[in-house]
Amino acid sequence: xxxxxxxxxxxxxxxxxxxxxxxxxxxxxxxxxxxxxxxxxxxxxxxxxxxxxxxxxxxxxxxxxxxxxxxxxxxxxxxxxxxxxxxxxxxxxxxxxxxxxxxxxxxxxxxxxxxxxxxxxxxxxxxxxxxxxxxxxxxxxxxxxxxxxxxxxxxxxxxxxxxxxxxxxxxxxxxxxxxxxxxxxxxxxxxxxxxxxxxxxxxxxxxxxxxxxxxxxxxxxxxxxxxxxxxxxxxxxxxxxxxxxxxxxxxxxxxxxxxxxxxxxxxxxxxxxxxxxxxxxxxxxxxxxxxxxxxxxxxxxxxxxxxxxxxxxxxxxxxxxxxxxxxxxxxxxxxxxxxxxxxxxxxxxxxxxxxxxxxxxxxxxxxxxxxxxxxxxxxxxxxxxxxxxxxxxxxxxxxxxxxxxxxxxxxxxxxxxxxxxxxxxxxxxxxxxxxxxxxxxxxxxxxx
Amino acid sequence: xxxxxxxxxxxxxxxxxxxxxxxxxxxxxxxxxxxxxxxxxxxxxxxxxxxxxxxxxxxxxxxxxxxxxxxxxxxxxxxxxxxxxxxxxxxxxxxxxxxxxxxxxxxxxxxxxxxxxxxxxxxxxxxxxxxxxxxxxxxxxxxxxxxxxxxxxxxxxxxxxxxxxxxxxxxxxxxxxxxxxxxxxxxxxxxxxxxxxxxxxxxxxxxxxxxxxxxxxxxxxxxxxxx
Ligand SMILES: Nc1ncnc2c1ncn2[C@@H]1O[C@H](COP(=O)(O)OP(=O)(O)OP(=O)(O)O)[C@@H](O)[C@H]1O
Ligand SMILES: [Mg+2]
Numbered sequence: 161x162x163x164x165x166x167x168x169x170x171x172x173x174x175x176x177x178x179x180x181x182x183x184x185x186x187x188x189x190x191x192x193x194x195x196x197x198x199x200x201x202x203x204x205x206x207x208x209x210x211x212x213x214x215x216x217x218x219x220x221x222x223x224x225x226x227x228x229x230x231x232x233x234x235x236x237x238x239x240x241x242x243x244x245x246x247x248x249x250x251x252x253x254x255x256x257x258x259x260x261x262x263x264x265x266x267x268x269x270x271x272x273x274x275x276x277x278x279x280x281x282x283x284x285x286x287x288x289x290x291x292x293x294x295x296x297x298x299x300x301x302x303x304x305x306x307x308x309x310x311x312x313x314x315x316x317x318x319x320x321x322x323x324x325x326x327x328x329x330x331x332x333x334x335x336x337x338x339x340x341x342x343x344x345x346x347x348x349x350x351x352x353x354x355x356x357x358x359x360x361x362x363x364x365x366x367x368x369x370x371x372x373x374x375x376x377x378x379x380x381x382x383x384x385x386x387x388x389x390x391x392x393x394x395x396x397x398x399x400x401x402x403x404x405x406x407x408x409x410x411x412x413x414x415x416x417x418x419x420x421x422x423x424x425x426x427x428x429x430x431x432x433x434x435x436x437x438x439x440x441x442x443x444x445x446x447x448x449x450x451x452x453x454x455x456x457x458x459x460x461x462x463x464x465x466x467x468x469x470x471x472x473x474x475x476x477x478x479x480x481x482x483x484x485x486x487x488x489x490x491x492x493x494x495x496x497x498x499x500x501x502x503x504x505x506x507x508x509x510x511x512x513x514x515x516x517x518x519x520x521x522x523x524x525x526x527x528x529x530x531x532x533x534x535x536x537x538x539x540x541x542x543x544x545x546x547x548x549x550x551x552x553x554x555x556x557x558x559x560x561x562x563x564x565x566x567x568x569x570x571x572x573x574x575x576x577x578x579x580x581x582x583x584x585x586x587x588x589x590x591x592x593x594x595x596x597x598x599x600x601x602x603x604x605x606x607x608x
Numbered sequence: 609x610x611x612x613x614x615x616x617x618x619x620x621x622x623x624x625x626x627x628x629x630x631x632x633x634x635x636x637x638x639x640x641x642x643x644x645x646x647x648x649x650x651x652x653x654x655x656x657x658x659x660x661x662x663x664x665x666x667x668x669x670x671x672x673x674x675x676x677x678x679x680x681x682x683x684x685x686x687x688x689x690x691x692x693x694x695x696x697x698x699x700x701x702x703x704x705x706x707x708x709x710x711x712x713x714x715x716x717x718x719x720x721x722x723x724x725x726x727x728x729x730x731x732x733x734x735x736x737x738x739x740x741x742x743x744x745x746x747x748x749x750x751x752x753x754x755x756x757x758x759x760x761x762x763x764x765x766x767x768x769x770x771x772x773x774x775x776x777x778x779x780x781x782x783x784x785x786x787x788x789x790x791x792x793x794x795x796x797x798x799x800x801x802x803x804x805x806x807x808x809x810x811x812x813x814x815x816x817x818x819x820x821x822x823x824x825x826x827x828x829x830x831x832x833x834x835x
Binding site for chain 1 (some may be wrong): 652660662663682683686687688689690691695697699701703705706710713714715716717718719722759763768
């Protein structure tokens with residue numbers, strides 16, 4: 161009987177039911193979209209933001225080993241003043257390798273370009289590198305071991321991936337040709353354009369190179385010229401060497417544990433905490449892991465970037481929470497307004513039910529079930545609406561190729577969205593229903 | 609014999625201005641059929657509403673089936689309405705989106721549990737077996753009122769209270785409804801109904817005449833008939 165009553169009264173008030181469903185759906189669309197974005201897109205967004213530059217700089221460990229004797233500086237003659245290019249792929253073997261978004265090696269010296277002094281930088285433009293195979297284990301201080309499945313395939317990295325905000329007129333030079341990417345300022349000074357050949361002289365030896373692209377970067381790079389690393393190594397007679405590496409890594413904002421690890425040193429953390437620290441992608445632990453993987457390397461944090469990033473994401477989230485809160489409030493008011501009129505229209509019906517002996521519990525159950533079902537409908541519509549909205553936002557705003565939703569997150573979003581929707585419907589109906597139940601049957605049944 | 613309905617000094621004063629009932633005392637015994645008559649505005653509906661626990665008097669007391677109606681809480685009044693009284697109104701009042709059968713089942717649902725068989729039997733008894741799955745808008749006034757009677761009787765009330773049950777019916781339907789009342793009366797049900805029509809009033813055992821909220825000296829309807 162209750163089911164029949166609910167179905168029929170909802171059907172009879174179709175227009176009203178649809179109105180409530182739509183109000184609730186609007187709010188829950190935003191709730192669902194927010195959750196999807198908060199859970200999924202913010203990671204994508206972090207990655208997107210991450211593409212605006214590196215946050216870790218790798219230099220040779222022995223770099224500071226400079227000895228000054230009588231005003232003359234002697235750099236340690238060991239080759240360890242440079243890093244080995246061949247060790248770079250190891251960056252993708254660390255525990256948090258998936259958080260390494262991009263990296264690029266650099267080797268630079270002042271050269272003469274068309275008779276002008278300029279910094280020539282050897283780097284990787286867009287390199288596809290194989291990922292070392294083989295199983296890897298991570299052993300922790302407490303003796304536990306964690307196996308990490310080996311990665312297969314290749315990985316794109318290089319300056320092009322690291323510096324996505326650069327605007328390149330023409331093309332990025334290919335890895336297999338002796339092409340040049342020239343800074344915009346230098347190009348203007350030398351009056352060279354795309355496909356012009358320029359003469360580069362190093363220690364009396366000179367080569368001719370073709371300009372492939374002109375870069376606007378907004379920084380010092382506009383005064384420099386870029387060639388692929390191999391060429392720079394040949395010109396500088398430093399085969400297989402590089403001076404520094406810029407790494408872009410996704411990191412978690414530091415917390416108390418990260419702060420303590422950097423203060424007392426990770427090795428001095430209790431084993432439990434060490435494991436937690438190691439298995440959390442703090443900037444510190446990612447650097448630590450890189451230093452473990454590549455001998456003779458020292459990692460430096462360029463921290464400002466990730467902090468700004470965190471603050472930006474936080475602001476985005478706050479904005480979104482406010483939008484969602486306003487939407488929920490508006491939906492609540494809309495449901496309330498609809499319910500007040502609905503129950504006014506139905507006051508005779510309510511009076512009749514009371515005259516037939518329905519008590520507050522029975523009537524309350526009836527109205528709240530009606531509202532709850534309507535809210536549930538709105539929630540389901542809103543859940544899918546939110547998925548679509550999140551998808552749209554992710555494509556439009558963050559220029560991602562859609563979301564790679566993870567199933568576990570989706571599973572959590574549905575019940576949360578439904579809960580929000582049902583709460584809005586129930587809360588919006590509660591006071592009108594309470595008011596309606598106070599109606600005296602004699603008043604509503606009188607006259608006609 | 610204990611009266612089934614016992615009203616003592618019942619007074620209802622609307623907003624301190626309209627004295628709808630003025631110290632009304634009345635006793636109705638089990639199995640009696642009482643007609644309440646009087647001019648419009650004399651307080652007939654008010655009296656009925658007091659007995660049905662739909663309204664509260666300004667003073668006086670209402671006892672029904674040994675229960676002090678005025679001492680009941682809101683929840684107990686709801687229980688009282690669904691268990692003790694069957695109500696019939698002049699304007700039928702059916703839920704428009706439920707069928708005839710479902711309207712009867714609704715009363716069962718509020719009472720305890722809807723029972724399709726039993727409800728169908730009740731609809732059958734008022735002669736509407738062909739109209740069970742019709743909606744109120746598809747029924748004639750007489751048919752609607754018969755659905756209301758079936759609904760009022762479905763929970764086996766002690767008393768059937770009817771406020772001008774034939775007020776909106778033509779002569780033919782009026783006769784059908786009155787015939788049902790006569791049958792119920794013969795079966796021993798206590799009936800109290802309000803009417804304007806002396807023709808109908810004389811069918812009852814007793815007429816209670818109201819004037820400006822006061823009961824006029826009573827006399828048996830049978831005596832009236834013999835005049
Ligand atoms: N809710 C109310 N507020 C104020 N006055 C009321 C209210 N209900 C009834 N009255 C007044 O009380 C008096 C008795 O009303 P009641 O409805 O009992 O009359 P009645 O005998 O049933 O009349 P009718 O034959 O027209 O139905 C009338 O004067 C009416 O105006
Ligand atoms: Mg009346």
